[in-house]
Amino acid sequence: MKSNLWNILKKELRELFRDKKSLAMMLIIPIFIPLIVLGMSALFESQVNKDITEYNKIGFGYELSEDERQIASLMNIEVINGSEEELKQKYDNGEIDLYITKNDNKYIINNDGSDDSSYAKGLAESYFNTYKEYLQQKYLEENNINANEVLNIITVEENLIEDGNNNYFGDYIKNYAFLFIIMAITVSATYPATDTTAGEKERGTLETLLTFPIRSKDIIIGKFLGVSISSIVTGILSLVLAIISLLIAQNAFSIYEDVNIMYSASSIVFSIIVIIAYSIFISGLCISIASTSKTFKEAQSALTPLTFISFFPGMIAFMIGVTTTNVLSIIPFINFTMIFTDISAGNINILHIGLMFVSTIVYIGLILAYIIKQYKSEKVLFAK
Numbered sequence: 279m280k281s282n283l284w285n286i287l288k289k290e291l292r293e294l295f296r297d298k299k300s301l302a303m304m305l306i307i308p309i310f311i312p313l314i315v316l317g318m319s320a321l322f323e324s325q326v327n328k329d330i331t332e333y334n335k336i337g338f339g340y341e342l343s344e345d346e347r348q349i350a351s352l353m354n355i356e357v358i359n360g361s362e363e364e365l366k367q368k369y370d371n372g373e374i375d376l377y378i379t380k381n382d383n384k385y386i387i388n389n390d391g392s393d394d395s396s397y398a399k400g401l402a403e404s405y406f407n408t409y410k411e412y413l414q415q416k417y418l419e420e421n422n423i424n425a426n427e428v429l430n431i432i433t434v435e436e437n438l439i440e441d442g443n444n445n446y447f448g449d450y451i452k453n454y455a456f457l458f459i460i461m462a463i464t465v466s467a468t469y470p471a472t473d474t475t476a477g478e479k480e481r482g483t484l485e486t487l488l489t490f491p492i493r494s495k496d497i498i499i500g501k502f503l504g505v506s507i508s509s510i511v512t513g514i515l516s517l518v519l520a521i522i523s524l525l526i527a528q529n530a531f532s533i534y535e536d537v538n539i540m541y542s543a544s545s546i547v548f549s550i551i552v553i554i555a556y557s558i559f560i561s562g563l564c565i566s567i568a569s570t571s572k573t574f575k576e577a578q579s580a581l582t583p584l585t586f587i588s589f590f591p592g593m594i595a596f597m598i599g600v601t602t603t604n605v606l607s608i609i610p611f612i613n614f615t616m617i618f619t620d621i622s623a624g625n626i627n628i629l630h631i632g633l634m635f636v637s638t639i640v641y642i643g644l645i646l647a648y649i650i651k652q653y654k655s656e657k658v659l660f661a662k
Contacts (some may be wrong), residue, residue, distance in 0.1 A: 286500025294470055294508055303469045304508050307462045308516035313363045315455050315523035316530075320534070323531045334399035336405075337365035337377030354400065376402060446613040448539030452622045453596050457589055457615060459553065464560050464588040466512035467505055468581045471564035472524050474501045476577035477533050498649050502562055509557035513654060541622065548621045548631060555638045556614045561589065562645040569652050587611060602630050608637035 294300045339359045342350065350357050358365070358374055365377035369388070376389040387402050389395035407583035409428065418425040521541060528534045541549065564581055570575035592615025600606070602616045607630040618636055620627060 284500075286497055287503050289505065289506070290470075290474060290501055290504025293474075294504055297470075297473065300470050300473070300508065303466045304512050305515065306580045307465055308459075308512060308519050310460055311455055311462070311516045311519045312523040312526075314458050315451055315520060315527055318451050318454065319447070319527040319531045319533070322451075323533050325579045326533050328397060331394075333375045334401060335367060335374045337374045338400060339365055339377060339379040345412065346409060347526060350405060351492045353401065353405055353408070356406060378402060421474055447533050448524070449623060451519070451527070452541075453541070453615075453619050455523075455591075456549075456618045456622070457515060457593055457596070459520065460556060460592065460614065461585060461589045462516050463509045463513045463553070463557055464564075464585050466585065467509045467557070467561045468578070469566075470505045470508050471561065472568045472574055472577040472581060474505065474573075475565055475568040477574045478573040480573050491499065495650050496564075498646060502558075502565055502646060502649075505561040505565060505622055506558045509561050510554055513553035513557050514550065517546075521546070543622065544626060545621050545624065548626055549618060551620050551631065551635070552614055552621070555635050559610065559638045560584070562649075564592045566649050566652075569649055591615065602627065604629065604633060607631075607633040610637075610641060613637070 296302075304319055323365070331354075335356045335358060336350075337360060339360065339362045341359065342357060347357065358377075360367070360368070362379050365374065366381075368374045369377050376387060376395050379386045379388060385406060387399060389399055414429060415425040420430055524539055524541075528539055564584065567580050567584075568577040573581055575623055588611055590632045591612040595612055595616055600612075600616065601621055606613075606616055607613050617627075617630055620630070
């Protein structure tokens with residue numbers, strides 16, 4: 279029986295590595311991981327080091343005093359005067375970054391809330407805080423009150439506790455890189471799973487295979503292992519490329535200066551465990567769905583939603599900061615991403631990893647049992 283299983287596995291791997299489309303899915307898709315890591319690093323770099331001249335054109339719908347102009351000059355604000363209508367027109371035309379109108383002592387910062395105007399808004403708010411502090415100090419001095427005792431009655435300092443192994447941008451990029459690794463594994467699993475099930479039905483080779491004295495169980499497990507190996511190769515290759523990309527990014531971008539954004543040795547080991555667990559899970563799921571389809575095209579249509587299902591739950595959990603729990607560790611799709619987020623942050627919880635792995639094995643057992651049952655049904659196998 280073992281020889282039958284081994285022969286089926288060899289057949290699947292031979293066909294997999296001969297098929298150019300399968301190889302493309304397995305080896306080419308991971309190349310996008312470096313593009314994501316380096317691209318997002320470049321984006322963060324440009325945002326953090328944005329030159330003030332890109333957002334300092336501020337319109338004022340009133341005449342500034344000499345004191346206001348001096349403060350604006352010190353803050354590198356390019357003052358542009360005009361009526362409210364004129365400034366609105368200039369803002370709509372992109373000539374200014376925002377404009378300010380005044381009603382008695384009420385100042386209104388007019389902007390559309392976009393990312394481009396948020397920098398200008400921050401600059402304008404800093405300007406008004408400085409101007410307000412100047413007016414307060416001037417008022418107190420005119421009334422013979424020690425301005426320093428009033429304005430600086432308390433002192434607040436920030437002590438930023440940094441973990442030398444972590445960095446906001448690095449953690450953000452590593453988590454998004456893993457989400458794309460998950461998506462790459464899913465895409466890599468869909469084509470061979472479709473070809474080895476619905477594809478063989480459509481070509482008629484499955485009927486020939488079933489004429490041999492081989493149990494359905496051996497056929498299914500052989501196909502499952504073949505697709506799983508393909509997915510694991512994609513996942514490991516994607517992780518390797520992500521690590522190489524992080525090394526390049528750390529040396530190329532100043533946002534990573536003096537911080538270590540690389541995975542630790544233990545993080546790499548446990549990341550590989552998560553990748554293997556997800557690969558065998560998604561491979562079994564893809565085969566179970568594709569095996570019920572009559573044609574290759576039908577199977578592809580049925581498997582397409584899996585790409586989004588594999589990506590979005592983890593992305594949403596990451597964005598809203600969901601914390602990993604024992605229950606979430608056994609929920610498919612979301613558990614892999616959440617546990618990886620903990621691993622990349624250096625928080626390795628053996629219980630959560632164990633629950634993820636055990637639950638994955640249980641799911642795979644149920645999926646394989648379902649597929650084997652499907653392959654024993656002539657109605658499913660040979661329905662036209």
